[in-house]
Amino acid sequence: FTLLGTAFHTPERGRLEVLEDHLFSIDAQGRIAEILAPGHPDHAARVSDASLSGTLVRLADGQFLLPGLVDLHIHAPQWPQMGKALDVPLEVWLQKYTFPLEARYADVDYAREIYADLVDNLLANGTTTALYFATVHVEASLALAGICLEKGQRALVGKVAMDDAQQCPPFYRDADAASAVSDTRRFIVAVQSLDSGERPLVQPVITPRFIPSCTDAALRGLGELATEFGCHVQTHCSESDWAKQFVEERFGQTDAASLDGFGLLTRHTILAHSNFIDGQDMDLIREKGAGVAHCPLSNVYFANAAFPLRVALDRQMHVGLGTDVSGGYSPSLFDGCRHALSASRTLHSGVHAGLPPEQRGAPGEPITHQEAFWLATAGGAEALDLPTGSFRVGHEFDALLIDTKASTSNIRINAADDTLDDVFQKIVLNAARANIARVWVSGRMVAGQ
Numbered sequence: 095f096t097l098l099g100t101a102f103h104t105p106e107r108g109r110l111e112v113l114e115d116h117l118f119s120i121d122a123q124g125r126i127a128e129i130l131a132p133g134h135p136d137h138a139a140r141v142s143d144a145s146l147s148g149t150l151v152r153l154a155d156g157q158f159l160l161p162g163l164v165d166l167h168i169h170a171p172q173w174p175q176m177g178k179a180l181d182v183p184l185e186v187w188l189q190k191y192t193f194p195l196e197a198r199y200a201d202v203d204y205a206r207e208i209y210a211d212l213v214d215n216l217l218a219n220g221t222t223t224a225l226y227f228a229t230v231h232v233e234a235s236l237a238l239a240g241i242c243l244e245k246g247q248r249a250l251v252g253k254v255a256m257d258d259a260q261q262c263p264p265f266y267r268d269a270d271a272a273s274a275v276s277d278t279r280r281f282i283v284a285v286q287s288l289d290s291g292e293r294p295l296v297q298p299v300i301t302p303r304f305i306p307s308c309t310d311a312a313l314r315g316l317g318e319l320a321t322e323f324g325c326h327v328q329t330h331c332s333e334s335d336w337a338k339q340f341v342e343e344r345f346g347q348t349d350a351a352s353l354d355g356f357g358l359l360t361r362h363t364i365l366a367h368s369n370f371i372d373g374q375d376m377d378l379i380r381e382k383g384a385g386v387a388h389c390p391l392s393n394v395y396f397a398n399a400a401f402p403l404r405v406a407l408d409r410q411m412h413v414g415l416g417t418d419v420s421g422g423y424s425p426s427l428f429d430g431c432r433h434a435l436s437a438s439r440t441l442h443s444g445v446h447a448g449l450p451p452e453q454r455g456a457p458g459e460p461i462t463h464q465e466a467f468w469l470a471t472a473g474g475a476e477a478l479d480l481p482t483g484s485f486r487v488g489h490e491f492d493a494l495l496i497d498t499k500a501s502t503s504n505i506r507i508n509a510a511d512d513t514l515d516d517v518f519q520k521i522v523l524n525a526a527r528a529n530i531a532r533v534w535v536s537g538r539m540v541a542g543q
């Protein structure tokens with residue numbers, strides 16, 4: 095099909111590009127085949143061809159196209175407890191609420207019901223790509239992969255590995271290191287055969303929960319799988335003081351260095367949180383080409399901290415945004431953008447460093463709304479090494495149709511006063527689920543109408 099309208103995207107960090115009245119041709123495989131500006135000599139002919147063949151989608155007044163959103167860190171099984179129990183510390187939340195909930199996914203029917211509801215809701219919120227933690231259970235994790243494939247969400251899914259008998263309760267852990275590794279292998283092979291195309295929509299991820307929950311033998315075995323399969327890896331890294339100290343006491347070195355020692359830090363690794371990484375960790379992460387899933391909302395609760403985002407970006411690390419449901423209480427990456435902005439502006443206010451009012455929030459330190467949107471789209475896609483996140487010929491057509499005039503919209507646009515740059519900022523700061531009129535993944539309509 096062919097789409098005619100105005101699109102916003104941030105192909106490079108912090109740079110908004112407005113594609114006003116452009117034409118987007120989507121090929122039969124769901125990739126962007128052509129992008130034509132209105133001045134292009136073929137523009138008018140393409141529009142009339144598509145119109146005649148009934149394949150033209152023309153955006154109405156007040157409608158705009160955005161790239162689909164990439165959630166770089168989300169726990170699928172925690173969907174039923176989103177918004178609950180955030181008033182206790184991480185280690186209590188895990189043992190008292192989260193492990194008992196996740197243990198229920200031994201029941202594959204329960205898993206199917208929750209995961210189907212989750213994926214529908216994430217798509218409706220504009221999440222076209224998600225990097226998921228599932229649970230320790232191979233069957234339930236495969237059910238999540240299958241549901242993503244069926245519903246058309248681009249997904250990277252991990253069967254969680256957690257075998258340490260001291261840190262994990264008897265009712266919720268891998269039986270031992272050998273089975274944590276062999277179940278992960280079985281899961282990888284099964285997901286790869288579920289979707290064996292050249293451009294798989296769903297991919298497996300090696301997922302040690304975090305170092306405290308895994309034995310050395312499991313970490314070593316998972317590192318070997320990462321080398322063998324070359325697939326993605328995800329884990330939690332230096333999230334809270336407790337988690338960071340635990341690793342340093344056990345290994346005498348940081349999370350990032352320890353993960354690297356086990357072969358778990360690769361170009362396809364995503365480290366969630368990473369609030370307490372130091373300069374050497376950053377150099378190591380950058381050198382390996384790994385990425386960080388910045389989860390600003392969750393960090394306010396479990397870390398009582400903010401990730402040093404500006405420093406990481408200045409060091410050219412890959413960074414994207416994660417909702418961390420249910421450590422974060424919102425499934426929306428538009429909310430994620432706002433929380434990232436708020437965390438960054440607070441972090442760089444300078445109040446606690448004793449800066450006088452006129453020097454607080456120096457330009458260039460807090461992130462901008464264009465940078466926040468980049469994190470939620472192209473930044474996440476680059477971290478995952480996936481051809482999505484911005485409108486470019488050859489990229490997958492993963493996109494949102496934003497309707498600023500939806501009946502329950504909070505967005506007000508005055509054509510006389512607002513430039514297109516203003517409209518973009520209003521969308522980033524105010525778009526809600528009601529504004530997401532339609533969602534495509536690889537050209538397939540997966541939400542809206």
Ligand code: GUN
Binds near residue numbers: 184188333396418421
């Ligand atoms: N660290 C280990 N497991 C988890 C989890 O499920 N959520 C968060 N936020 N941190 C973790």
Ligand code: FE
Binds near residue numbers: 167169366418
């Ligand atoms: Fe998490």
